[in-house]
Amino acid sequence: MKKSLFTLEHARQLTADTYELVLSGDTSAITAPGQFVNIELPGKFLRRPISICNWTEDALMLLVKVVGEGTKELVRCVPGTELDVLSGLGNGFDMSLAGEHPVLAGGGIGIAPLYGLAQRMLERGQTPTVALGFRTGKDAFYLEEFAALGCRLLIATEDGSLGVKGFVTDCIKAVPECDYVLACGPLPMLKAVHALPQLRGGQFSFEARMGCGFGACMGCTVPTKDGYKRVCKDGPILYKEEIVW
Amino acid sequence: MVNLSVNLAGVELKNPIIPASGTFGYGREYAELYDLNVLGSFSWKGTTGEARLGNPQPRIAEMTGGMLNAVGLQNPGIDAVIEKEVPNIAKIFQGPVIANVGGFSIDEYAENCRKLEDVEQVKILEVNISCPNVHAGGKNFGCDPKSAAEVTKAVKAATSKPVFMKLTPNVTDIAEIAKACEDAGADGVCLINTLLGMRIDLKSRKPIIANRTGGVSGPAVFPIALRMVWDVYEAVNIPIIGCGGVSSAEDAAEMMLAGAAAVEVGAANLKDPFACKTMVEKLPAVCERMGVEKIAELTGAAHR
Numbered sequence: 001m002k003k004s005l006f007t008l009e010h011a012r013q014l015t016a017d018t019y020e021l022v023l024s025g026d027t028s029a030i031t032a033p034g035q036f037v038n039i040e041l042p043g044k045f046l047r048r049p050i051s052i053c054n055w056t057e058d059a060l061m062l063l064v065k066v067v068g069e070g071t072k073e074l075v076r077c078v079p080g081t082e083l084d085v086l087s088g089l090g091n092g093f094d095m096s097l098a099g100e101h102p103v104l105a106g107g108g109i110g111i112a113p114l115y116g117l118a119q120r121m122l123e124r125g126q127t128p129t130v131a132l133g134f135r136t137g138k139d140a141f142y143l144e145e146f147a148a149l150g151c152r153l154l155i156a157t158e159d160g161s162l163g164v165k166g167f168v169t170d171c172i173k174a175v176p177e178c179d180y181v182l183a184c185g186p187l188p189m190l191k192a193v194h195a196l197p198q199l200r201g202g203q204f205s206f207e208a209r210m211g212c213g214f215g216a217c218m219g220c221t222v223p224t225k226d227g228y229k230r231v232c233k234d235g236p237i238l239y240k241e242e243i244v245w
Numbered sequence: 246m247v248n249l250s251v252n253l254a255g256v257e258l259k260n261p262i263i264p265a266s267g268t269f270g271y272g273r274e275y276a277e278l279y280d281l282n283v284l285g286s287f288s289w290k291g292t293t294g295e296a297r298l299g300n301p302q303p304r305i306a307e308m309t310g311g312m313l314n315a316v317g318l319q320n321p322g323i324d325a326v327i328e329k330e331v332p333n334i335a336k337i338f339q340g341p342v343i344a345n346v347g348g349f350s351i352d353e354y355a356e357n358c359r360k361l362e363d364v365e366q367v368k369i370l371e372v373n374i375s376c377p378n379v380h381a382g383g384k385n386f387g388c389d390p391k392s393a394a395e396v397t398k399a400v401k402a403a404t405s406k407p408v409f410m411k412l413t414p415n416v417t418d419i420a421e422i423a424k425a426c427e428d429a430g431a432d433g434v435c436l437i438n439t440l441l442g443m444r445i446d447l448k449s450r451k452p453i454i455a456n457r458t459g460g461v462s463g464p465a466v467f468p469i470a471l472r473m474v475w476d477v478y479e480a481v482n483i484p485i486i487g488c489g490g491v492s493s494a495e496d497a498a499e500m501m502l503a504g505a506a507a508v509e510v511g512a513a514n515l516k517d518p519f520a521c522k523t524m525v526e527k528l529p530a531v532c533e534r535m536g537v538e539k540i541a542e543l544t545g546a547a548h549r
């Protein structure tokens with residue numbers, strides 16, 4: 001983990017409530033896709049945890065959905081704004097366990113960490129299938145970006161306005177050879193994906209309200225089969241076998 | 246050169262800055278960030294007789310100027326701490342350690358303190374009496390002068406180390422509780438623990454914290470903590486560790502003026518993991534501006 005200043009380079013609106021932010025700064029503490037950053041915002045006591053969508057040596061990309069005051073404040077920042085960021089938090093995905101036929105499953109804003117993950121898996125010679133779920137076609141984002149990476153892309157929307165009508169789980173069922181999942185999204189989605197019988201294993205990214213984000217306060221701990229774990233430090237990625245719903 | 250050293254019931258601290266219990270774990274996470282030896286001391290996570298899993302999620306809520314927590318004293322239990330954490334602490338911090346102990350009965354407090362008797366690095370016992378007494382309908386020990394005194398007596402009988410009673414602010418007259426602890430033999434007091442509060446989510450119309458209520462801490466409680474330290478300083482003659490909302494070296498100096506001999510810093514560490522280190526670095530300049538050569542001179546100076 002590192003504490004440093006990042007400068008907002010640009011912000012782009014993707015849907016009615018979702019934005020892409022590109023920041024410049026020292027990303028040397030980031031070691032794996034699926035890690036997150038914790039961002040200090042003026043007027044807010046607690047930092048806001050946001051997944052790392054992607055990163056380079058000196059740039060950090062985030063996808064942010066506005067749900068309250070803090071995220072509103074964050075997407076309102078103008079280019080040049082300096083933000084105090086704790087970077088490289090959490091364990092991140094372990095790509096080495098994904099095998100021959102991994103599927104990356106994302107729901108809504110949960111697709112964010114899967115983008116950097118997909119890119120890095122492709123660089124390693126792995127061929128992930130990407131399954132993304134949204135409420136409607138209007139809520140979908142980052143499809144072109146995922147497509148441009150060159151991985152097989154499956155889309156589901158709840159109202160059928162884009163891709164197949166249904167949920168991410170329906171996409172995954174359509175690719176029965178995929179036997180390992182790397183997932184991020186709302187809890188009901190994670191639970192449904194976890195229950196798919198075709199999976200021999202998987203990694204699931206969890207959320208929790210955080211005090212510190214770096215393992216010191218026990219604010220974020222959840223029960224697992226392997227004892228209580230801190231979502232911020234031992235997670236946010238938990239493994240299929242250890243998860244207690 | 247400003248002299249930053251302070252004395253807590255015979256224990257010399259090289260400066261008055263102490264990370265507060267529950268915000269610093271057992272030091273591991275912060276030791277990855279900076280050399281903990283810059284600190285005067287640190288107070289480890291409230292440790293109970295048995296391991297505790299704590300409260301259900303969510304445990305954290307935000308508010309203007311601070312936060313609420315209902316961690317519920319999650320800790321691995323005193324035996325595991327002595328076995329696994331103490332050897333690690335020896336590697337990362339060579340100064341005096343404050344052992345924060347919790348308990349749900351008078352015997353548990355005494356037993357926990359007895360187990361720490363031979364732990365060399367632990368120089369001060371900080372007894373958190375904001376815990377419910379399971380033998381008295383769950384009323385907090387710290388809410389009643391008589392039970393606060395009983396815990397103090399039992400702990401004093403179980404240890405030769407200095408005992409600081411950590412007081413809850415959720416009382417009508419905190420000075421009365423402090424006095425009861427002093428009369429029962431406490432070597433010092435530490436105040437304040439968190440203030441009881443709650444938040445409700447407008448959308449779900451339900452409390453945000455699963456436990457319903459949580460402890461309020463952070464900058465918003467600073468004036469309350471300061472006032473309580475002031476009141477207690479007027480009432481007792483034992484050293485006070487001032488705690489609550491301290492976020493800067495200036496706040497620390499102000500807390501000392503109110504009567505604190507040393508200062509604990511809690512929630513500020515969660516927002517800025519370097520908060521304590523920064524305070525230690527800035528204290529000399531603050532003292533110089535105030536025209537003091539020995540920081541210990543600040544203790545209680547506002548009363549004179």
Ligand SMILES: Cc1cc2nc3c(=O)[nH]c(=O)nc-3n(C[C@H](O)[C@H](O)[C@H](O)COP(=O)(O)OP(=O)(O)OC[C@H]3O[C@@H](n4cnc5c(N)ncnc54)[C@H](O)[C@@H]3O)c2cc1C
Pocket residue numbers: 036046047048049050051052063064065066067068069070071072109112113206207208209210236306307
């Ligand atoms: C590991 C992790 C990764 C995340 N990645 C992303 C991401 O890539 N993009 C994105 O848009 N959002 C992400 N989130 C969710 C994001 O942290 C919350 O939406 C945000 O904190 C809400 O802040 P607010 O002030 O707008 O909302 P408010 O509801 O006003 O926030 C009040 C408090 O609750 C906390 N809180 C509210 N919702 C959540 C939540 N879902 N998870 C954790 N804390 C919450 C806030 O941090 C704050 O302390 C992630 C959360 C976690 C834990």
Ligand SMILES: Cc1cc2nc3c(=O)[nH]c(=O)nc-3n(C[C@H](O)[C@H](O)[C@H](O)COP(=O)(O)O)c2cc1C
Pocket residue numbers: 211217219265266267268290291292314316318345373411437438439461462463464466488489490491509510511512513
């Ligand atoms: C997340 C969290 C956990 C805490 N856990 C403990 C604890 O285990 N024992 C204890 O005596 N105090 C505990 N406290 C209280 C703090 O030590 C401190 O007394 C209080 O937070 C006020 O200081 P602050 O405003 O600087 O945070 C905790 C506080 C927080 C924020």
Ligand code: FES
Pocket residue numbers: 209210211212213214215216217218219220221230231232233
């Ligand atoms: S948020 Fe503090 S331990 Fe996870």
